Amino acid sequence: MTMTAVGLHRNQTYVRLWVSYTLSSLGTFASLVSLPLLVMASSGSPVGVGLISFAGASFMLLVLPWAGLLVDRVGWQAVMVRADLVRGIAFGALTYTVVTHQVTIGAILCVTVVNSALGVPFISAAATALRAAVPSEQLSAALSVNQGRAALVTILGPLAGASLYGVAPALPFAVDAVSFIVSAALVATLPAPTAAPAHGPTTRWTDITAGWRFLRGHPVLRYMTLNVIVTDFGINGVVVVLIIGTSASGDALGTGVITACTGAGNLLGSAVTLWAIRHIRPRTLILVATWTGALAVSAIAVTDQVLWGALLAGCFCVATPVLGVLTNKTLLEEVPQDIVGRVQSVFQTLPRLVAATGPVVAGLLLGVLPVPAVVLLFAVPLLALALFTTLARALRPALR
Structure with a gap:
């Protein structure tokens, strides 16, 4: 493990790339x-607020079919550099409008669309x-490190945004x-050759x-994509249910406890993922992760204690990094080089x-509906996923 870490360092x-992605x-x-x-x-x-959220999601959907095609045609380095450079210019322009008190909803909407x-x-x-x-x-080690970074960024990014805004709106x-x-400069000056593919894909539908x-x-990637979709949908929904429930009861501290437990769960899961992948069979890990999520959410529905609900949500979050690393490792190892960008854009x-x-x-x-009933409804697809994972014979040879 130490040798791998040194190699990555x-x-x-x-x-x-790690620093670039973190900054972005x-x-x-x-x-x-x-x-x-x-x-x-x-x-x-x-x-x-609803308009900019809708616009961001809408443009993500519109860009989705073309994003991977662009990566496969011009190469990942050019895409990363240009995407971040344009986003940097857009946010620079927005900063200027805020400083000069000329900001409008239209300007915010344009920056949101560009960013998304x-x-x-x-x-x-x-x-x-x-x-x-x-x-x-070294893929497992790199993906585990990246998973930990993702957990930290999802916690620190919003905190940084709110804190800086409190100091000065333009900051x-x-x-x-x-x-x-x-970020764009770091990738643009990479020493490794990153030439565009000689024969890129066309804009034909195929x-x-x-x-x-x-x-x-x-079969495996199709299942893992389904697994990630159901799992992420479940944890996102349940966390919001818990936060709304505690906020409605006037428990401001409870909201903080829920956020802290889910963040700590993601970090803990990221820390143990590499060890788990090296010592436990993939199918066993997937079964443990899916059943952990299903049972944790089911247990949340029958407890009225904020602390227990937060701890159970944290347990759910411990399992998700393992699924993420296993899925990305399989994808990077098995997808042909000429379509990896298009597969990544769909999966990501x-x-x-x-x-x-x-x-x-x-x-x-x-x-x-009351909070327990809503949590139980979110548990249903998670339980169905766990049962399918357990009983699906076609997945056993592939996942081993």
Whole structure:
């Protein structure tokens, strides 16, 4: 384990990619908080907040079919550099409008669209770059480190955005602009050769949908994609149910406890993932992870204690990094090089879009049902997934 860690540390291409993705992700997650705050300050309209959220999700869907195609045509380095450079310029322009008191909903909407639209190919390109930067024997270690980074960024990014906005409204957007530009510079100056493919895919429908067809025809990756979608949808929805429930009862401390437990669960899961993958069979890990999620959510439904609910949600989050690393490792090892960008764009984006509906569904259900009933409804697909994973004979030889 030590030798692998040293190897990754000395791999300058991986280190630069890691720092680049971290900076880019911090900017993205910081904007998730700072942009809605800016909308409310400039217009006072909750409708405006909903509009920018809808626009961001809509453009992610529109870009999805083309993002991977772009990566496979021009190469991951060019995509990462240009995506972050344009996003840096966009946030720089927004900073100027805030400083000069000329900010409008239209300007915020444009930046949101640019950030969301370019985030899809950037994520696909970054995942593709990992395959080029890291030897196959170090993939598990690299993916485990990346999983821990993701857990930290999802916690620190929104906190940074809110804190910087409290100091000065323009500050989070200025920091976002700098983070994107520095990220672009790091990737642009990589020493490794990253030439575009000699014969890239065309814009024909068969080329555009190659990633979807590959995932559909690969039993393990098809199952793992389903697993990630159901799991992310479940945890996102349940956490929102718990937060809304505690907020409605006036328990501000409970909301903090829930957030802390889920974040700690993700970090703990990331820390043990590499050991688990090296010592436990993949099918056993997947079974443990899926049943942990299903039973944890079922148990949350029968407890009225905030602390127990938060701890159970944290247990659910411990299992999710293992699934993420196993899935990404399989994807990077088995997808042909000429379509890896298109497969990555589908896999990296589709689960996020579905997971984003979890909080929406939770809010709608809480309008007509009590908290325990809503949690039980979220447990149903998780239990179905666990039973399917246990009983599906076709997956046993592939997952071993």
